[in-house]
Amino acid sequence: MEDSTDLVALAGNPNSGKTTLFNALTGSAAKVGNYAGVTVDIKRGETRTPHGAVLEIIDLPGTYSLEGGSPDQQIAREVLSGKHDRVPRPSLVICVLDASNLERHLQLALEVIELEIPIVIALNMVDLAEKTGIRLDPVKLAEELGVPVVPMQADKGKGIVELKQAMRHPFPAAPDEIGWEKGDAESRRAFGLSTSDLSARRPTAHTSTLSDKLDRVLLHPVWGWFFFIGIFFALFWSIFSWAGIPMGWIESAQEFLIGKVEGLMSEGDFRDLITQGILGGVGAVVIFLPQILMLFFFIGLLESSGYMSRAAFLMDGFMAKVGLSGKAFLPLLSSFACAIPGVMATRTIDSAKERLVTIFVAPWMSCSARLPVYLLLVPMLLGGREGGAKQALFFLGIYVLGTLTAFAVARILRGRLGPDEVESHFMLELPPYRLPQWNYIFRHVLDRGWAFLRKAGTTILGIMILLWAATTYPKLDSEDPGEVLSHTIVGRISDTIEPLVKPMGFDGRTGTAILTSFAAREVFVGSMAQLFQIEESDDEDETRGRIRDRLAAETWADGKPMFTMPAVLALLIFYIYALQCLPTSAVVAREAGSWKWAVGQFVFMTVFAAVAALLVYQVGTFFSS
């Protein structure tokens, strides 16, 4: 059965709506965005034709032509020409064309026709074409090309049924005769232009669209920056300020559960495991779910509105100073959500050296896993209402600091790698602004939220249980809680590493929490919640007090406060810079083509983080004493 299903590939220029169509056909939720280069890898799915046949659908990265181009475009080319090592040659190609820009999009379709694979043309975005006043004639287009043409609007699901009808056996064979000279780019181009003139007549008057008007402001050398900074400030400020209410709900639920368990179970190790380890530790991380959802929501808005390419355009001048192009800003911006898709997205960068540099610095763009750590620490630094403007500004500063360091390192590294063999230039499509597809965004945000909860229920839960065991055993019969703790595994680890981390202002427990966060950054918050409640466990109310208050009240053995301004700053700096994400390292190794890059990056970032934290603490204490 498996190998008899036909393979159908979706091909087309970037941003023509291939993934939207893929999602509509297969019911998946692959990433869609309003800029060129969203899909950088092959996605697979299945669909059923009205006749009940099952077809395997693959979504390809967008490509402008079957020659040249960046690594993502090469993947599409290899699949279409049957040279990909893991994907067989497709039995049918659905070529997705943007009807509002047929002059350009048709060229790729003609190239695919030359390959003599059965082809169906999905003439997408007919709504946009009509709005621009283009007179579409799909019948004429089908006649001229000799292949079926299905007009459609993928984002509203219009034309999907008709497309499925066209996908039935026998697949429409490639035309016997073509109207241009095969293999001759110039003749093909001339044919494409005359055909699009016949089947998609453009009005002669050039009208100024809403996007043109918006761009006049958003790409303006002065106003553009004003809005750029404003947009990002609003983004981080709202993440920081708005989530207080849903967080309060989660917190109350957590406290309610702890209270319930304490009421129901008799005192003992098992109850401690549930209240301290699981509810206390995992709960401390899950509290940050609302903020993480908000971050993904806002990044989703940026991606689907069309602003991403404008941000890249604005940043190009700045990026050129560090030896990168504006295009490299797109993967870096995606890394604010998560470095893994960010590193993957570097496939859209033409220059191999520029791509390596971007991969190397991408993890310095603060990802969503660092959010809980920042949100825990920032209010400890600045007094005042939690979520106030001062804290929000500081919070934005953390992101700016990470980004600027990434640029500085990129500059040094770019200089060392030497110039490119082939000079590449900045060239970027600025797609029309679009209203976000709300249903897609909500689905995407829910998916990410679910992924976060899954992580909390697996990795984080596992580590919390281990940590709980390590803070409980081996037991010592003593009345002094300090003595009991130092007898346990964690106590011993923490005594061993304390001399190492003390110059950075941390005690052994914070050091242990940092160690556990190498499994996943968010774990830090849970570990701190667990490690800093043990001594007070005789007072039930205290244990449930907010972790931040507990940390603020913590003192060294000599009675001096532990979490002073320099110490918290050092902790923040460490988390801004350290690379504590194994999946990222694995993806870096794959994308950079060698483990050396991944290992080098890990060592460099970790050492950098430790040295920076050390300096901050030492200089900070010097000035504050």
Place this chain on the structure above:
Amino acid sequence: MSHPTVKELESDSLQSLSQAQVGCDFQIQFVEGPACEQLRNLGFCESLQVRKLANGRNLVCSVCGTRVALSSDLADQVKVSPLAPALS
């Protein structure tokens, strides 16, 4: 596409896209240079209309209804002439 004669190159009607005036419509006469294939792929083909929307380090143009940003050294490789009524 026949290549332009020296005379045409010197005539003032032919200019590179990077020197062209903002806000006007032009017709692409020819695309020549190391990146010409790349430019053609993005829609900068001979005989098509282009409107220049903004100048600067990177210029913004609209070609076949799509806005494209491109660096000025790329725009140097696109030679255009003003559309009849717009200029002259």
